[in-house]
Amino acid sequence: MKNLVSMADLSVEEILDLLENAEKMKHGKYATQLQKQTFVANLFFEPSTRTKSSFEVAERRLGLDVIPFDVTTSSVQKGETLYDTVQTLSSIGVEAVVIRHTEDEYYKDLIGKISIPVINAGDGCGQHPTQCLLDLMTIKEEFGVFEGLNVAIIGDLRHSRVARSNVEILGKLGANILLAGPDEWKDSSLEGTYVTVDEAVEKADVVMLLRIQLERHEEDEDLRAYHEQYGLTIEREKNMKKGSIIMHPAPVNRGVEIADKLVECSRSRIFKQMENGVYIRMSVLARSLQMTERGMKYAIAH
Amino acid sequence: MKNLVSMADLSVEEILDLLENAEKMKHGKYATQLQKQTFVANLFFEPSTRTKSSFEVAERRLGLDVIPFDVTTSSVQKGETLYDTVQTLSSIGVEAVVIRHTEDEYYKDLIGKISIPVINAGDGCGQHPTQCLLDLMTIKEEFGVFEGLNVAIIGDLRHSRVARSNVEILGKLGANILLAGPDEWKDSSLEGTYVTVDEAVEKADVVMLLRIQLERHEEDEDLRAYHEQYGLTIEREKNMKKGSIIMHPAPVNRGVEIADKLVECSRSRIFKQMENGVYIRMSVLARSLQMTERGMKYAIAH
Amino acid sequence: MKNLVSMADLSVEEILDLLENAEKMKHGKYATQLQKQTFVANLFFEPSTRTKSSFEVAERRLGLDVIPFDVTTSSVQKGETLYDTVQTLSSIGVEAVVIRHTEDEYYKDLIGKISIPVINAGDGCGQHPTQCLLDLMTIKEEFGVFEGLNVAIIGDLRHSRVARSNVEILGKLGANILLAGPDEWKDSSLEGTYVTVDEAVEKADVVMLLRIQLERHEEDEDLRAYHEQYGLTIEREKNMKKGSIIMHPAPVNRGVEIADKLVECSRSRIFKQMENGVYIRMSVLARSLQMTERGMKYAIAH
Numbered sequence: 001m002k003n004l005v006s007m008a009d010l011s012v013e014e015i016l017d018l019l020e021n022a023e024k025m026k027h028g029k030y031a032t033q034l035q036k037q038t039f040v041a042n043l044f045f046e047p048s049t050r051t052k053s054s055f056e057v058a059e060r061r062l063g064l065d066v067i068p069f070d071v072t073t074s075s076v077q078k079g080e081t082l083y084d085t086v087q088t089l090s091s092i093g094v095e096a097v098v099i100r101h102t103e104d105e106y107y108k109d110l111i112g113k114i115s116i117p118v119i120n121a122g123d124g125c126g127q128h129p130t131q132c133l134l135d136l137m138t139i140k141e142e143f144g145v146f147e148g149l150n151v152a153i154i155g156d157l158r159h160s161r162v163a164r165s166n167v168e169i170l171g172k173l174g175a176n177i178l179l180a181g182p183d184e185w186k187d188s189s190l191e192g193t194y195v196t197v198d199e200a201v202e203k204a205d206v207v208m209l210l211r212i213q214l215e216r217h218e219e220d221e222d223l224r225a226y227h228e229q230y231g232l233t234i235e236r237e238k239n240m241k242k243g244s245i246i247m248h249p250a251p252v253n254r255g256v257e258i259a260d261k262l263v264e265c266s267r268s269r270i271f272k273q274m275e276n277g278v279y280i281r282m283s284v285l286a287r288s289l290q291m292t293e294r295g296m297k298y299a300i301a302h
Numbered sequence: 303m304k305n306l307v308s309m310a311d312l313s314v315e316e317i318l319d320l321l322e323n324a325e326k327m328k329h330g331k332y333a334t335q336l337q338k339q340t341f342v343a344n345l346f347f348e349p350s351t352r353t354k355s356s357f358e359v360a361e362r363r364l365g366l367d368v369i370p371f372d373v374t375t376s377s378v379q380k381g382e383t384l385y386d387t388v389q390t391l392s393s394i395g396v397e398a399v400v401i402r403h404t405e406d407e408y409y410k411d412l413i414g415k416i417s418i419p420v421i422n423a424g425d426g427c428g429q430h431p432t433q434c435l436l437d438l439m440t441i442k443e444e445f446g447v448f449e450g451l452n453v454a455i456i457g458d459l460r461h462s463r464v465a466r467s468n469v470e471i472l473g474k475l476g477a478n479i480l481l482a483g484p485d486e487w488k489d490s491s492l493e494g495t496y497v498t499v500d501e502a503v504e505k506a507d508v509v510m511l512l513r514i515q516l517e518r519h520e521e522d523e524d525l526r527a528y529h530e531q532y533g534l535t536i537e538r539e540k541n542m543k544k545g546s547i548i549m550h551p552a553p554v555n556r557g558v559e560i561a562d563k564l565v566e567c568s569r570s571r572i573f574k575q576m577e578n579g580v581y582i583r584m585s586v587l588a589r590s591l592q593m594t595e596r597g598m599k600y601a602i603a604h
Numbered sequence: 605m606k607n608l609v610s611m612a613d614l615s616v617e618e619i620l621d622l623l624e625n626a627e628k629m630k631h632g633k634y635a636t637q638l639q640k641q642t643f644v645a646n647l648f649f650e651p652s653t654r655t656k657s658s659f660e661v662a663e664r665r666l667g668l669d670v671i672p673f674d675v676t677t678s679s680v681q682k683g684e685t686l687y688d689t690v691q692t693l694s695s696i697g698v699e700a701v702v703i704r705h706t707e708d709e710y711y712k713d714l715i716g717k718i719s720i721p722v723i724n725a726g727d728g729c730g731q732h733p734t735q736c737l738l739d740l741m742t743i744k745e746e747f748g749v750f751e752g753l754n755v756a757i758i759g760d761l762r763h764s765r766v767a768r769s770n771v772e773i774l775g776k777l778g779a780n781i782l783l784a785g786p787d788e789w790k791d792s793s794l795e796g797t798y799v800t801v802d803e804a805v806e807k808a809d810v811v812m813l814l815r816i817q818l819e820r821h822e823e824d825e826d827l828r829a830y831h832e833q834y835g836l837t838i839e840r841e842k843n844m845k846k847g848s849i850i851m852h853p854a855p856v857n858r859g860v861e862i863a864d865k866l867v868e869c870s871r872s873r874i875f876k877q878m879e880n881g882v883y884i885r886m887s888v889l890a891r892s893l894q895m896t897e898r899g900m901k902y903a904i905a906h
Contacts, residue, residue, distance in 0.1 A: 039661060049371070049382065050390050056369050057341060057394050067660050068370060068672060069653070079818060080653065080855040088654045088854070091878035092661050214381060250390070251382040274393035351673070351684065352692050358671050359643060359696050370672060516683060552692070553684040576695035 005120040006127040007165040022283035032063040041067045058281035117288035132165040134277040147174035152200035155210030209257040232258045307422040308429040309467040324585035334365040343369045360583035419590035434467040436579040449476035454502035457512030511559040534560040609724040610731040611769040626887035636667040662885035721892035736769040738881040751778035756804035759814030813861040836862040
């Protein structure tokens with residue numbers, strides 16, 4: 001049984017395996033032939049379209065049966081603990097759970113205590129490993145390698161679920177990390193080089209913009225100021241290197257982290273990231289459910 | 303790629319084709335043999351049992367895979383635009399969206415900009431084309447033709463999503479339209495003949511009652527008065543012609559637009575309309591997804 | 605068409621048949637081969653994880669197609685009656701409904717009026733027949749017979765949906781019923797012998813704890829007092845007979861009805877009850893849909 005709660009669970013080798021399987025899935029090189037009906041459930045304690053839907057599509061592409069779970073009408077409303085909820089699902093035949101939760105490290109109440117794998121779809125300000133993996137997949141698809149790439153990560157470095165994991169893993173994989181953003185959001189524990197936004201954009205092969213929490217900047221004026229100072233403006237994009245790409249974990253605040261018109265420009269891989277997310281989640285689910293050993297196999301070439 | 307956002311999208315020929323396919327589906331004359339897993343999503347931004355469930359059944363009868371989408375837990379809560387939500391769903395592999403929205407013409411932000419078809423399941427006070435088509439199917443099933451039929455439309459003509467489309471299309475198809483209801487709800491732009499409720503009921507082959515918005519008539523006294531003045535009472539029904547039928551888009555306010563006991567009387571086609579709605583939606587979905595070209599075929603006769 | 609709204613609907617023979625089919629399903633002795641796509645819907649007007657998910661898994665294991673129904677976004681919000689909601693679902697092709705409702709005997713508005721079976725998943729303070737059946741299955745699995753067993757039912761006897769049914773049926777099946785709990789929750793209409801909690805625990809083959817409604821005991825102090833006086837404490841469990849078991853309908857208030865550490869002790873059948881619930885619901889659904897006659901058959905032995 002293989003959980004995935006944090007990128008730290010994975011060796012570099014395992015990461016590369018997950019990416020490779022995801023790529024094979026994307027190119028139709030696996031046939032899903034489950035030998036028995038297999039149930040999974042998605043427990044989302046926070047709003048999410050893209051991550052939840054992405055897991056749903058991934059699950060169904062793998063032939064899994066998804067049991068609906070609606071937090072607002074569940075027994076969680078009666079004060080049931082997460083452990084008891086998951087144990088209940090396990091008792092009725094659910095074989096894996098995907099969880100997004102507002103609380104950091106919610107999974108510590110589960111791992112080692114329950115008998116089905118947990119896949120973390122985001123915890124508080126903590127981890128979001130499938131987002132990190134889909135970022136890696138999108139970069140690998142573009143450049144083939146990570147070694148020597150300049151990856152700029154720009155924005156709210158301190159509160160981002162995504163930033164920390166990406167900095168660590170990309171560093172391990174040989175990329176150079178450039179960091180930029182407002183001083184109050186800098187985080188000295190991240191292993192990268194702080195530069196100005198302009199320098200980051202000019203040097204980067206990959207410009208990764210982080211989502212800002214709009215609740216913190218309610219004035220339109222503040223948002224415009226953020227865009228001018230730290231956002232990827234129309235002007236800054238013109239200074240990007242040939243062949244460099246733009247990424248964002250989405251949902252995008254158009255006109256804030258990135259100019260509206262750049263969201264779908266030719267450099268942007270934002271919707272490509274979403275597309276890749278499905279294959280990454282298929283790959284992660286297949287690993288957790290040991291599907292490759294249990295029934296998935298290479299497809300016969302068409 | 304074929305959207306369906308308004309009845310105005312359809313020529314008379316296309317309408318008749320959709321009805322014919324729906325009838326074939328009702329009589330089991332199509333076999334669904336999708337060549338590949340096909341995802342759709344239903345985005346309902348307003349409460350609805352019948353329309354949403356009807357699309358769900360239609361989708362599954364066609365063998366489609368429906369990705370759940372819950373507005374209350376989606377990123378729409380984080381301020382994401384409808385365009386970005388639909389683009390996201392498209393990126394993860396959804397091939398068509400069915401949308402009900404509170405805003406008139408919400409689809410103007412989508413059509414021509416996204417690459418998957420949009421099926422409108424109702425916009426504000428605007429269009430509700432599948433409701434209109436299921437009304438047509440129910441009338442055709444009963445009378446075979448539209449030419450020369452007297453169709454009475456009674457009630458809140460001004461605010462009805464359904465009334466305007468039905469008036470236009472039934473007129474084109476050769477029916478005579480009789481209109482009746484409270485003066486404040488009359489709408490001079492509709493092409494029909496205003497008559498009294500009594501005259502409408504007596505002359506009609508089809509009596510279509512429109513739903514009133516209960517929020518506007520909170521006093522029970524007002525509701526009783528409405529029923530007496532404009533509703534299909536037990537007494538009025540006795541004056542209906544032989545062979546004439548009763549229709550209502552539902553949900554019915556029993557005892558308001560129509561006497562409680564008439565909802566399921568032998569003239570009523572109210573639940574038949576719902577049944578037909580499923581086949582209409584199958585027909586519309588098959589058109590939008592070009593399924594007849596892509597895998598559906600006539601069933602071998604049993 | 606066979607409804608199941610109350611245990612009183614079932615003869616002892618029918619109960620034993622349902623248990624036997626559930627056991628066969630648990631041991632893989634039925635193959636589901638539905639001859640046609642069959643739709644069901646779950647209408648839950650009260651929060652529930654375990655019952656709703658359990659029905660979902662049961663339905664899918666039987667090969668049924670489950671139409672999502674979300675109370676919060678349904679036309680029930682527009683004031684539609686339960687009858688009209690169910691009639692609508694029936695019109696669009698739903699062949700059975702599972703309903704949980706806050707109102708006692710909500711089903712009286714449905715039975716005899718609609719043409720599809722209703723399975724009661726709990727009504728107000730009334731019936732919850734599948735919970736009762738899964739309790740019976742769990743006891744039968746353990747002891748083989750009911751005759752002569754001492755079954756202790758402890759807690760809020762007056763307000764429990766489960767207690768009354770279990771007392772009646774277990775009595776009919778030959779078990780001796782011991783009742784215990786706070787005086788204010790005793791119910792003189794129940795046919796059993798009132799004893800102290802200590803005596804109940806010592807004599808019982810089966811200790812069934814009832815859930816208390818936390819809303820009524822908001823003070824932690826009260827909860828601790830309840831646990832000491834009426835709960836299954838670590839100390840009391842030591843006095844249980846060899847081979848005796850612990851049951852609870854769940855969700856458990858850990859540390860209140862039962863000591864936290866006992867919830868998953870070797871005597872506990874609490875999660876086993878949940879597991880069995882799926883097979884009971886499969887059995888009940890198969891009966892209501894007359895599936896055994898319509899397509900299910902014994903599986904060929906593996």
